Amino acid sequence: MKRLTITSALAVLMAATASMAMAQDWSFTDGAGNTVTLDNPPERIVAFSSSAAGLMQFGVNPVGIFIDESASGKSYAEFDLSGIEVIRTAWNELQPESLLALDPNLIVTEYWPRTQSYSGGDQMSPQGQFSGVAPIIGIEQGASILGLIEAYGELAEALGADLDAPEIASQREAFEQARTELTAAASEKPGLQVMAAYASDESLMVAAPAGAAELQDFTNWGLDVVVPDAPEGEYWGILSWENADTYPADVLLLDDRSGDDVRTAVENQPLAEIIDAVRAGQVGDWPAWWIRTYGSYAAELEELTALIERSEVVTQ
Incomplete structure (x- = not known):
């Protein structure tokens, strides 16, 4: 009888141990160094627009997407959003009730170390209201x-995705090929200077590469990207149109987050012709801050490579 009791106790202990092993905590440390630990892997995820794209390429679909005017819908334009609720607001006007209605287990957004802020508004942080x-x-x-x-x-x-799935591997390979071709094109054009900018009727804002991850990539892959005189930590060096030729530029890349608005502003500005790149017709798109997938990156690199291949050094 005593042996039976001991055996039964061991069986209960083994069952409890197995149950504990199956119910291990889910944990992830984000870009700001904050660790989220949950009792179970999250199944209902709400994501900022660009974060949604970053996850969906790997087969992780959120139940909801929130986007404001600080971001571009181009981030997730390649995906089918059927069954996913999209919440659009002005910057900093997202309300907690909108996300609560989606009953999320996890919110995924982006952390910007340059400003120590999170995409989605002032309260979108581990210490903010949305937490x-x-x-x-x-x-x-x-x-x-x-x-x-x-x-x-x-x-x-x-979250359970297979990063070696054939579709993912194929997109990654296409990206690697596009990067190789851009690097080769850049090496064939020594001295070619590339300037990225945003334009309005009033001014030309030259991008500081240190504030744009894609411009840092382009620099690392061989392009000579113009570095403007900008205050420490700022994203732009701002010029009046009268001084738009301050920095030598053989190629001009224009912020395309909002479609053709910036390109139209340049085309309608007579003083734009003082920029060597504009006068030479060597103008293309700058995919400013919106790329989050191998597929969209490969496509943008292919266009950039074609522009570099047809451009020549025209600055003095």
């Missing part, structure tokens, strides 16, 4: 778009 809706993870928007995509891959893998 009461669900735990918040911020993927670091830092020094490389490729690094950013890989960080989303790490999160997706933690």
Whole structure:
């Protein structure tokens, strides 16, 4: 009888141990160094627009997407959003009730170390108001778009995605080929200077590469990207149109987040002709801050490579 009791106790202990092993906590550390730990892997995810794209390429679909005027819908334009609720607001006007209605287990957004802020508004942080809706993870928007995509891959893998799935591997290979071709094109054009900018009727804003992950990638892959005189930590060096030729530019890349608005502003500005790149017709798109997938990056690199191949040094 005593032996039976001991045997029964061992069986209960083994069953309890197995149950505990199956119910291990889910944990992930984000780009700001904050660790989120949950009792179970999150199944209902709400994501900022660019974060949604970063996850969806790996087969992780959120139940909801929130986007404001600080971001571009181009981030997720390649995906079918059927069954996913999209919440659009002005910047900093998202309300917790909108996300609560989606009953999320996790909020995924982006952390910007340059400003120590999270995409989605002032309260979108582990200490902000939205942390009461669900735990918040911020993927670091830092020094490389490729690094950013890989960080989303790490999160997706933690959520159960297979990063070696054939479709994912194919997109990654296409990206690698496009990067190789851009590097080769850049090496064939020594001295070619590339300037990225935003334009309005009043001014030309030259992008500081240190503030744009894709421009840092382009620099690392061989392009000579203009570095403007900009205050420390700022994203732009701002010029009046009368001084738009301050920096030598053989190629001009224009911010395309909002479609053709910036290109139209340049085309309608007579003083734009003082920029060597404009006068030479060597103008293309700058995919400013919106790329989050291997597929969209490959497509943009292919267009950039074609522009570099047809451009020549025209500055003095």
